[in-house]
Amino acid sequence: MKRIMTIDDSPSMRQMVAMTLESAGYEVVEACDGNDAIAKLDGQEFHLFLSDINMPGIDGIELTRKLRSLEDYKFVPIVLLTTESQPEKKTQGKAAGATGWIVKPFQPNDLLNVVKRVIR
Amino acid sequence: MPVANKLTPERIREICERLLAEQDALKTFSASLEQEFLDLGSLLRKIASLSRELQQQSDDVRSVTVGAPLGCPMDFAFKLLDEAKEVARINHNQYTQVVSTFEGFRAELASIARDRDALLAAFARIHLGNERFRLEAAYLDAAPRNQLYALADAGTEILKTLQTKVALRFEELGALLWKVGALSARFNENLAARAKSTEERLRSDQADLTALNDALLRSQSFVSINLRGRLNIAGSVRKAIVALQCQDITRQKIEHISSGVQEIVSHLDVGTSRKLTKEEDADCKHYLGDAGKVQLAQLRATFEQLFDAARQVKESLAQVSAETQAGEHLSPQSSKHLLENQVFARGLESLTLVFGLMESAISDWQEVTALTKALQLTFTDCTSDLTALAYQLGAIQGISQTLTNSIQDRPGLRMVIKEQRTLLDDATNRILAIAPCALALVSGIPNLEEQLQETIRRSRSEWAELNLKVNASKVQLERMREQLKARVVSIRPLEQNLANAVEVAENRIRFPQAVAEISSRSLALFEKIVSDYQTDSEGVPQPQPHGKVRELKRHYTMAGEHVVHDESMGSESAIQDKATEGSITLFEDEPEAAAPGAVATAEEEPLADNVELF
Numbered sequence: 027m028k029r030i031m032t033i034d035d036s037p038s039m040r041q042m043v044a045m046t047l048e049s050a051g052y053e054v055v056e057a058c059d060g061n062d063a064i065a066k067l068d069g070q071e072f073h074l075f076l077s078d079i080n081m082p083g084i085d086g087i088e089l090t091r092k093l094r095s096l097e098d099y100k101f102v103p104i105v106l107l108t109t110e111s112q113p114e115k116k117t118q119g120k121a122a123g124a125t126g127w128i129v130k131p132f133q134p135n136d137l138l139n140v141v142k143r144v145i146r
Numbered sequence: 147m148p149v150a151n152k153l154t155p156e157r158i159r160e161i162c163e164r165l166l167a168e169q170d171a172l173k174t175f176s177a178s179l180e181q182e183f184l185d186l187g188s189l190l191r192k193i194a195s196l197s198r199e200l201q202q203q204s205d206d207v208r209s210v211t212v213g214a215p216l217g218c219p220m221d222f223a224f225k226l227l228d229e230a231k232e233v234a235r236i237n238h239n240q241y242t243q244v245v246s247t248f249e250g251f252r253a254e255l256a257s258i259a260r261d262r263d264a265l266l267a268a269f270a271r272i273h274l275g276n277e278r279f280r281l282e283a284a285y286l287d288a289a290p291r292n293q294l295y296a297l298a299d300a301g302t303e304i305l306k307t308l309q310t311k312v313a314l315r316f317e318e319l320g321a322l323l324w325k326v327g328a329l330s331a332r333f334n335e336n337l338a339a340r341a342k343s344t345e346e347r348l349r350s351d352q353a354d355l356t357a358l359n360d361a362l363l364r365s366q367s368f369v370s371i372n373l374r375g376r377l378n379i380a381g382s383v384r385k386a387i388v389a390l391q392c393q394d395i396t397r398q399k400i401e402h403i404s405s406g407v408q409e410i411v412s413h414l415d416v417g418t419s420r421k422l423t424k425e426e427d428a429d430c431k432h433y434l435g436d437a438g439k440v441q442l443a444q445l446r447a448t449f450e451q452l453f454d455a456a457r458q459v460k461e462s463l464a465q466v467s468a469e470t471q472a473g474e475h476l477s478p479q480s481s482k483h484l485l486e487n488q489v490f491a492r493g494l495e496s497l498t499l500v501f502g503l504m505e506s507a508i509s510d511w512q513e514v515t516a517l518t519k520a521l522q523l524t525f526t527d528c529t530s531d532l533t534a535l536a537y538q539l540g541a542i543q544g545i546s547q548t549l550t551n552s553i554q555d556r557p558g559l560r561m562v563i564k565e566q567r568t569l570l571d572d573a574t575n576r577i578l579a580i581a582p583c584a585l586a587l588v589s590g591i592p593n594l595e596e597q598l599q600e601t602i603r604r605s606r607s608e609w610a611e612l613n614l615k616v617n618a619s620k621v622q623l624e625r626m627r628e629q630l631k632a633r634v635v636s637i638r639p640l641e642q643n644l645a646n647a648v649e650v651a652e653n654r655i656r657f658p659q660a661v662a663e664i665s666s667r668s669l670a671l672f673e674k675i676v677s678d679y680q681t682d683s684e685g686v687p688q689p690q691p692h693g694k695v696r697e698l699k700r701h702y703t704m705a706g707e708h709v710v711h712d713e714s715m716g717s718e719s720a721i722q723d724k725a726t727e728g729s730i731t732l733f734e735d736e737p738e739a740a741a742p743g744a745v746a747t748a749e750e751e752p753l754a755d756n757v758e759l760f
Contacts, residue, residue: 034394036180036393036394036397037180037184038180038183038184038187038390038391038393038394039391039393039394041184041187041188041191041390042187042387042390042391045187045190045191045194045387046387049194049198080398080703105732108703109394109395109398109703109704110703110704111703111704111705111729112703112705115703116731116758119760120733120760124733124760125732125733125759125760126730126731126732126733126757126758126759126760127730127731127732127733127757127758127760128729128730128731128756128757129705129729129730129756130391130394130395131388131391131392131395132388132391132730132756133384133388133754134384134387134388135384136730136753136754136756136757139751139753139754139757140730140732140753140757143732143753143759144732144759
């Protein structure tokens with residue numbers, strides 16, 4: 027079973043993401059911010075990171091850079107799920123190593139489509 | 147200018163206090179939404195899970211009915227019925243053939259029986275001829291007369307023996323003829339009756355199996371309707387998921403509005419402790435009016451988004467409720483048809499009763515076989531006797547020839563003897579004509595017996611094979627029925643749980659009331675500010691937006707916020723497409739070394755507008 031980590035400081039948003047992904051058979055690990063995400067890596071295999079950007083502590087773009095610096099997670103897809111839509115932010119995300127960008131709110135089928143596309 | 151509009155330090159302090167109080171209220175309100183949305187999310191999760199389980203059960207019902215890997219049990223049962231019809235048809239044809247053969251026997255026997263009368267008449271004439279012979283011989287001298295009497299006596303004895311034997315044989319043949327006739331008549335009667343009962347039986351079997359199949363199809367169609375309902379539920383759940391995301395989105399918007407409030411308060415700070423200069427006064431009023439407009443617009447949009455979310459969630463739950471109620475109505479009907487014992491039992495019974503008819507047909511064949519053996523024996527004896535008879539008539543012919551030679555001078559006697567010889571020839575020819583017919587009948591019997599045995603053997607084998615298949619079919623149908631019953635029974639509590647979960651969720655939605663309360667207060671505050679300060683001291687609307695209002699934009703993260711801001715300032719938004727909310731981008735790039743985690747294949751569905759691949 028493919029494992030996905032969802033990182034968002036909003037519990038209700040994490041809940042909606044987890045519900046959508048679990049209904050399609052994915053295992054979901056929730057983290058409430060960037061630091062929590064790093065702590066929960068624990069050497070486990072993850073097939074995708076789905077992260078908000080605007081979070082307390084380490085934001086999503088910084089988290090992306092950190093994950094890309096880790097040997098085990100260097101090539102794992104990272105999709106940023108955010109309310110941000112500005113081109114500059116998007117460029118920052120791409121430069122940090124993100125795989126994709128989803129502007130909230132997401133449609134469940136669209137999210138699953140993206141996940142299916144990026145996960146190998 | 148109205149007194150209320152004057153920006154005295156007191157007034158500015160009052161405005162700032164009210165703004166900060168509203169800021170706190172908005173934050174409190176925003177935080178309070180979280181638990182309700184989490185609860186709604188949990189209930190939605192439960193609804194989705196129950197719906198998936200129901201879908202699985204419905205799929206199971208369909209797969210049990212259609213059947214795998216053996217194929218549909220009903221199809222198997224119908225095919226079996228077709229096979230039974232074919233075997234019954236073949237049996238019927240074979241039966242008809244045997245009846246036809248026996249009819250042939252009977253016709254031949256009747257023909258032989260008719261020959262008997264003519265033969266006996268011929269013997270009678272020979273007897274008469276013998277008497278005339280005696281009369282003519284009486285005129286002779288003693289020695290030749292006695293010789294002739296002795297010959298006549300010998301001939302009479304032979305004839306008597308022949309007459310007795312012929313009578314006996316023809317009596318046996320007559321009895322046989324009667325038996326064959328009776329058997330043939332009974333076969334004919336049985337053939338017609340059996341054909342009729344078999345046809346009726348098979349027609350009834352067809353009707354029973356069709357009734358069972360119809361019942362299953364009705365159950366299937368209810369399940370299919372249920373399944374469509376489940377799919378509709380899934381769609382409703384997806385809508386609700388989108389709506390519930392607004393808690394996070396509106397929380398951020400409220401944070402940005404709060405930041406905007408802070409900006410306003412900061413801008414007005416200069417006037418809280420001293421009287422403003424004329425320029426400062428104009429500036430603050432201008433700023434208040436424009437910032438107020440922006441904040442008012444942002445608040446309206448945010449509250450509208452929350453009201454809209456409540457509407458969507460309620461609609462989704464109402465749809466789920468409607469589908470669930472429709473399903474609740476259908477499941478009992480589905481059960482009713484499946485549990486219709488009479489239909490099911492008759493369906494099973496129909497597969498076996500036709501065998502009874504065929505078994506009695508096989509016992510008829512055995513009776514026929516016994517009769518053919520008796521026929522064979524009788525014809526064999528008859529043929530031997532007829533051959534002996536012909537030989538004895540030849541002996542009489544020889545005697546009469548000797549006599550003819552010795553009575554040259556007795557024309558009367560010679561004529562009698564000549565006539566006798568003619569009669570003897572006739573009798574001999576008649577006997578010789580009967581013999582081959584009887585022989586042909588006799589020689590045909592072993593073939594018939596062999597055919598009958600073969601027919602019996604094959605019928606038994608075919609019906610035995612069908613019987614095995616029937617037992618297998620019954621097992622399949624029983625199993626299918628039990629599985630269906632179990633599935634349909636298990637669906638009902640799931641439907642009830644689903645209905646309960648929907649009701650709880652519908653009752654849990656309370657936030658629209660909280661939104662209404664806070665929106666009326668917040669909007670009233672900013673409407674007052676806008677109303678008081680949207681014009682200058684002379685009461686003329688400001689021609690251009692205040693320069694600092696633009697700085698409110700640095701708090702925005704969403705395209706929609708920019709659009710609302712620009713529209714409230716009466717300018718065209720630089721962000722053309724407010725509908726970037728929900729867009730997806732997967733960053734298309736060079737191979738994976740340059741873009742970690744980049745997608746491998748390109749044959750997938752097209753991405754939504756809010757998706758970009760890097």
